[in-house]
Amino acid sequence: MPFGNGVHSCPGSELAKLEMLILLHHLTTSFSNYFYLLHA
Structure with missing residues (x-):
């Protein structure tokens, strides 16, 4: 831009x-937390 x-x-x-x-x-921190929840 x-x-x-x-x-x-x-x-x-x-x-x-x-x-x-x-x-x-915020996007990178929330996606990394989401990734760990999926593979727990």
């Missing part, structure tokens, strides 16, 4: 990147 550069850069780009990292963290 492009955020632009210079004067026309997106003011919320850092927030969007942080939200994506949080989402990836």
Whole structure:
């Protein structure tokens, strides 16, 4: 997802990147827990 550069850069780009990292963290932790429950 492009955020632009210079004067026309997106003011919320850092927030969007942080939200994506949080989402990836939650997805990976919940899927790993689900995997262990299936093979228990």
